[in-house]
Amino acid sequence: MSDNKSILVIGGGISGLTTAIEAAETGYNTIIVERNPYLGGRVAQLNRYFPKLCPPYCGLEINFKRIKQNPNIKFYTMAEVENISGKEGNFTVQVKLNPRFVNSKCTGCNMCVEVCPVERPNSFNFGMDKTKAIYRPHEMSFPMKYVIDSTACPGTQCSKCVEVCKYNAIDLNMKAETLQLNVSSIVYATGWNPYDATHMDNLGYGKVKNVITNMMMERMAAPNGPTKGKIVRPSDSKAVKTVAFVQCAGSRDENHLAHCSSICCMATLKQATYLRDSSPETKAIMYYIDLRAPGKYEDFLKKVQASNVIEMIKGKVAKIEEDSETQDPILVVEDVLGGKKIRQQVDMVVLATGMEPSIKGKGTGVQLDENGFVIADGQQAGVYAAGVAKSPNDVMTSLQDATGTALKGIQSAARR
Amino acid sequence: MGDGTVVTPDVGFVRSLQEAGADTLKKCYQCATCSVVCELTPKDNPFPRKEMLMAQWGMKKALASDPDVWLCHNCNDCTKYCPRGARPGDVLSVLRKSAVAENAFPRFMGTIVGNPSLILLALALPILLFGAFIGVRMSSGQPLFPEGQVVFDKFFPIHYIDPIFITTTTLVMLSFVISVSRFWNGLNTQPYKLLAYGRFLPSFIATIKEIVFHNKFQKCDANKERTTAHRLVMFGFIGLFITTNWAVFHMYVLGWRSPYSLTDPNILALFGGSKELVFLAYLVFKTFGNLSAIAFLLGGIMIVSSRLKDKGFVSKTSSFDWLFASVMLILAVTGLLSELLRVAGLAVPAYTIYFIHLIFVFYIIAYLPYSKLAHLVYRTVAITYSKMANRDIM
Numbered sequence: 044m045s046d047n048k049s050i051l052v053i054g055g056g057i058s059g060l061t062t063a064i065e066a067a068e069t070g071y072n073t074i075i076v077e078r079n080p081y082l083g084g085r086v087a088q089l090n091r092y093f094p095k096l097c098p099p100y101c102g103l104e105i106n107f108k109r110i111k112q113n114p115n116i117k118f119y120t121m122a123e124v125e126n127i128s129g130k131e132g133n134f135t136v137q138v139k140l141n142p143r144f145v146n147s148k149c150t151g152c153n154m155c156v157e158v159c160p161v162e163r164p165n166s167f168n169f170g171m172d173k174t175k176a177i178y179r180p181h182e183m184s185f186p187m188k189y190v191i192d193s194t195a196c197p198g199t200q201c202s203k204c205v206e207v208c209k210y211n212a213i214d215l216n217m218k219a220e221t222l223q224l225n226v227s228s229i230v231y232a233t234g235w236n237p238y239d240a241t242h243m244d245n246l247g248y249g250k251v252k253n254v255i256t257n258m259m260m261e262r263m264a265a266p267n268g269p270t271k272g273k274i275v276r277p278s279d280s281k282a283v284k285t286v287a288f289v290q291c292a293g294s295r296d297e298n299h300l301a302h303c304s305s306i307c308c309m310a311t312l313k314q315a316t317y318l319r320d321s322s323p324e325t326k327a328i329m330y331y332i333d334l335r336a337p338g339k340y341e342d343f344l345k346k347v348q349a350s351n352v353i354e355m356i357k358g359k360v361a362k363i364e365e366d367s368e369t370q371d372p373i374l375v376v377e378d379v380l381g382g383k384k385i386r387q388q389v390d391m392v393v394l395a396t397g398m399e400p401s402i403k404g405k406g407t408g409v410q411l412d413e414n415g416f417v418i419a420d421g422q423q424a425g426v427y428a429a430g431v432a433k434s435p436n437d438v439m440t441s442l443q444d445a446t447g448t449a450l451k452g453i454q455s456a457a458r459r
Numbered sequence: 460m461g462d463g464t465v466v467t468p469d470v471g472f473v474r475s476l477q478e479a480g481a482d483t484l485k486k487c488y489q490c491a492t493c494s495v496v497c498e499l500t501p502k503d504n505p506f507p508r509k510e511m512l513m514a515q516w517g518m519k520k521a522l523a524s525d526p527d528v529w530l531c532h533n534c535n536d537c538t539k540y541c542p543r544g545a546r547p548g549d550v551l552s553v554l555r556k557s558a559v560a561e562n563a564f565p566r567f568m569g570t571i572v573g574n575p576s577l578i579l580l581a582l583a584l585p586i587l588l589f590g591a592f593i594g595v596r597m598s599s600g601q602p603l604f605p606e607g608q609v610v611f612d613k614f615f616p617i618h619y620i621d622p623i624f625i626t627t628t629t630l631v632m633l634s635f636v637i638s639v640s641r642f643w644n645g646l647n648t649q650p651y652k653l654l655a656y657g658r659f660l661p662s663f664i665a666t667i668k669e670i671v672f673h674n675k676f677q678k679c680d681a682n683k684e685r686t687t688a689h690r691l692v693m694f695g696f697i698g699l700f701i702t703t704n705w706a707v708f709h710m711y712v713l714g715w716r717s718p719y720s721l722t723d724p725n726i727l728a729l730f731g732g733s734k735e736l737v738f739l740a741y742l743v744f745k746t747f748g749n750l751s752a753i754a755f756l757l758g759g760i761m762i763v764s765s766r767l768k769d770k771g772f773v774s775k776t777s778s779f780d781w782l783f784a785s786v787m788l789i790l791a792v793t794g795l796l797s798e799l800l801r802v803a804g805l806a807v808p809a810y811t812i813y814f815i816h817l818i819f820v821f822y823i824i825a826y827l828p829y830s831k832l833a834h835l836v837y838r839t840v841a842i843t844y845s846k847m848a849n850r851d852i853m
Contacts, residue, residue, distance in 0.1 A: 245496065245540060291490070296542030332490040361495035361540060377491035377505055384494055384505040 049074050050452035051136055051226040053124055054401075056084020057438055058430025059232030060106045061445035066452050067115035073452075074224060075118035076138055081184040082107070082118065084234050088167065090264040090272075090317065092438050093309060094339065098265075100183050102438075107185045119222070120186065127229065127408065131425025131455050136224040142217035144177075144191035149212040151179065151187055155204035163195035165269070168262045171277070172269035177204050177213070182267040191215075228455030230448055231409060231417050231428040235398035235435070238293040238300055246292060246394060247363035251372050252278040254363055254392045257288075257310050264317040274321050276391040278370040283325060283390040286318060287374055289360040290331040294397030302414045304397025304435045308335045311395050312347045319352040327353040328387070330360045330376050356380075363392060398435045425455040469517030472557075476514055480777025481553040487511040487545035493537035498678040499530055501850050504650065506530065507537055507547040514550055523561035524645020528554045529834075529841030530851055534679030549777070556779050559833045562645070564637035572829035575778040585821035589814065592619045604810050609801045614810045615817065617710070627825045634828045639840055646841065651848040662846035666839055684765060691758025692787070698751025705744065718744055749798075756791035763788060783831035790819045 048071065052063040055077030063073040075082070086092060086099045095101075110116050119140060126137040159175035167181050176195040179187075191204075191213075198215055205213045237258045240248035248254045253276045255263075262268040263275070276283050288311040293299035308331065315327040334355070336344040347353055362375040372392045377384045403415025409426060410418045416435075417428035429448035430441035476484060489512060494505040506527035513522050522528065528551050535548040556573060563569025571577050593615065597603060605613040647653055669675060676686040709715040713729075719741035720726055721734055730736040763784050793816035800809035823832060845851030 291542075295488075295490075297544050298540070298542060332488065359490035359492050359495070359542075361492040375495050377494040377508060379489065379491050379508070382504050382509075384500065384502045 048072060048456045049224070049226045050228050050230065050449075050456055051076065051134070051224060052230045052232055052429075052452075054084065054232035054234055054430075054432065055079070055082040055118060055120070056232060056234045056430070057086040057102065057106075058234065058432070058441045058445040059084070059230070060103075060110070061442050062230050062232055062429045062449045062452065063116055063118075064106060064109045064113070065446050065449035067113050068109070069449075069453060070115065071453055071456050072115050073117070074226065075116070076122045076124055077118065077120045078123055079180070080120050080143060080188070080190040081180040081186070082110075082120065083185065085258075086438060087181065087183070088258065088261060088265075090261045090266075090268070091313065093313065094439050096313065096316075103183075103185070121190070122222075124407075125221070130423070132227045132458060134224075134226050134229055134425065136226060136229070138222040138224060140220045140222055142193070142219055143188065144193070144196075144213060144215055144217045145189045146212055146214060146217075147188065148210045149188045150210055151189065152209075153179075154207045154209070155189065155213060158203040158207045160201065160203065161195050161197060163192050168269045169256070169259045171259060171262060227458075228425040228427065228452045230452050231402060231407075231426070231432045232430050232445065232448075233400070233402045233417075233428075233432040235431045236401050238304075238396045238399045240292065240394050240396050242299060243293055243394075245362050246289065246360070247365065247372065247392075248394060251363055251365040251392070252276075252370055253365075253372050253390065254394060256292075256394050256396045257307065257314065258396070260314050260317070260393050264314070264321075272321075274318060274325075281390070282322065283318070285326045285328065285389040285391075287360070287372070287387065287389045287392045288314070288327060288329045288395055289363075289374070289392060290329065290395045291359060292394035292396045294395075295332070300397050300399060300414065302397075302416075302435060303335065305335060306435065306437050307395035307397055309340055309343070309437065311393070312336070312344060312353070314393065315347055315353040319350065325352075328389070329353055329355045330358055330374075331355060332357070332359050360392075398431055400432060402432055427451045466516050466518065469519055472517040472519045473515065476517075476550070476553050476557060479553045479556060479779060481514065481546075481550040483544060483546040484511060484514045484550045485545075486543045487515065487541075487547070488543055490542060492540050492542060493547045496536045496540045496680075497531075498534070498536065498680065499532060499675055500527070501530070501845070503850070507551050510551060510554060511545065511547055514554060519557070519561065520645075522554050523558045524642065524648065525554075525558070526646050526651065526841040526845045526848075526850070528558060529838045530675075530845060531555075532675045532679060533685070534676075534682050536679065536681040539681040552780065553777055555834065555837070556777070556831065558642075559829065559831075559837060562638045562642045562837075563829050563833075564634050564641065568634075568826070569829045572826045573779065575782040578782060581826060582818060582822065585818045585825070588623065589615070589817055589821070592623075593814075595619075604807050606806075609804055609806050609809050611797070611801065611810075611813055614813065620817075621707075623821075624824065627821065631824065631827050635836055638828055639836060642837065642840060643844070646844045651845075651850055653844075653847055656847070658847045659843070663843045665846055666842045669842065670839065684761070688758045688761035688765065691754045692762065693758075695751045695753070695755025695758055695791075698747065699755060702744075702748040702751060705747075752791060752795055752798075756788075756795060759784065759788045759791055780831065786819060786822060786830075790816070790823060793819060 050066050050071055050073045052059045052073060052075045055075045059075055060082060063075045067073045083103045087103060089099050091097060092099055121141040121143055123139050124136060125139050127134060129135045155177045156175045159177050161176040162173040163176055164170040165172050165174045177189055177191045179189050205215060237256055240256050263270050264272060266272040274283055275281060290307060294304040294307060311329055318325040318327050357379045358376045360374045360376045364373045366373055366388060371388045371390060373386055373388045374392060375386050400415040402417060410422055412418050417432050419433055427448050429445040489508060491508045494500055494508045500506050510528060531551045533548050533552055538546045538548040541547060560569035560573040572581055673686050673690055676689060709718050719737050721737055726737055793812050797809055797813040797816050800812060827833060842851055
């Protein structure tokens, strides 16, 4: 690969896709490198997303179609950047392609899954259900190819999938490859991971069974999720009547993430509407420190408040225990406006965990701020960042940023 | 809430709190994590979140009469979980200091003792006073350090010590009467105004029990080891108080020149002529006194060393705090040293150390209503009051 007018985009989430596609549609070559076996990133895991509350595939399908139609775009899944050298206009990038064990002859007939004897926790659904060792990442995954989890698959000694596959699509001896790319500019669109809720020892996640995270809630509410869209609690699969949302679970906290993740307030308001839509009697209680509903989102806040689906209490939840008999979580909070320390028993707690930049602590040589986000200015010439890699934001803002970043990449490519 | 109170921020007061060690107080963003993780707070109007807000606004009067800062035992669970590094534990400790200074009578004493940079001024009074008494003794031709066997009575006669300390103690009690009634009147306002005083005795007894058994300390999570340290210091202090009164009883009620002397016929007669019994009583008396002193010293060392090792969430300790801890340690060390040097017969060092010891004994007794030690009165009053107001139920 020696087309040094290419723009490399690291990360195939909604921001990376946007940067790559927008740049490609002006005639430049773009390359997307994605670590997961599918494109779409965190947005693919949502049930619905702002601003129009559509299912994620409204937006993602259009982008995938644009990729398919455009020969200027190349993408690699299960790929990780290992090394970057050179300068603007002439970067050499080493990319490791992890083996998928399934080639492009796969038709998605699902025969392999039926014979596979091994299961793995489904990471797409945050471990709430299981898949076989050979699986499709999710129902709408693109590229439409199955994949084998090498940590779960026993390998050639089993080979049941190979035997059953009529299309010779499975190769258990597939090895990792290394790829050299020559590109003119690099865009970090590495996105975020949900903050690990087990770090907050006082909020009970991992110990109190009916405490989940907001991203788990998205999967649960999604029709293709582990519960097929039914919102039930983990301990006994009972439909929930009262759900507490704990804001700033790890965000704006020097002991965890010092920054405001900016999206969690709106995510909670959105999830309150999931509850309302699933059963009108369900009650949501939101415990917050400050509400962040900027710009147009204020209208959404007003609408949700007016519809009486959510009660809002000012005060941060700092302790969650489990009622041993009912397995109900009991949360302790000071109702700041009412001046009382209260204990509230609910069916389920959703921790509004925030965004931890994926690039944090990876030692890539790119300049990060104290919270681990890529600093917008002051990078080496030809190196840029887009979306949440740069700052915690919603999809809408990330897309605007990603489109702007496409122009930056183009300038680097055109300067030569 | 919403009763139309107008608060005028007292910026000078806020600054004085920050300078005294509450430099983090403005970091608080009122999330109330502290009030939730605190094991000691009442459920209604919990602390320390509201105190953090009051401190940010500089509400000096309200803070000086807030019982809750005294319910706080500096466990520091709040500081450990605070998402902003606002260190509520440290802030409340500074608020207690400011409450002592604000309620103190006379107020200038509160200012002098409350300000660590004025320590020399505070020490100058006992140095001059005791120096003058030694001068009086020397004016009759005696040397500064008396010859012969080391007897502290020869260096600084008991009949000087007692009038000084009896006068001082009386003044201290008078000062406390005025400061505590100020404090009480401050407490007895809305929202916790007492309807009846009938619950005083049971509340007071419950409070004393709680203090003796360290029930509140034991509820601490982040900083548990302070229970043992405080027990040692407190019981050591009480033990030394008992020892002193025991000696006073010998001297003034029984008229003894020296405790349990085997050669004193009156003492022997009191014990039915049995030298063994007198010696046994002597041992009990000495052991009790020395054990108390050692407990006091050990506890003091534990407190200082736990403050030195930084666990991140443990009190950063304001200079006012350090001053007090140092005074207590000097008191214990000089006390034990003068005893050892006396027994060793080293006259000059023994008398010198004893003089320093006297200065510091005076310091803690005379300045009791204004130093950190005033907490023994304020805390007892505040906890009793809170129980009467149905606020502090353990």
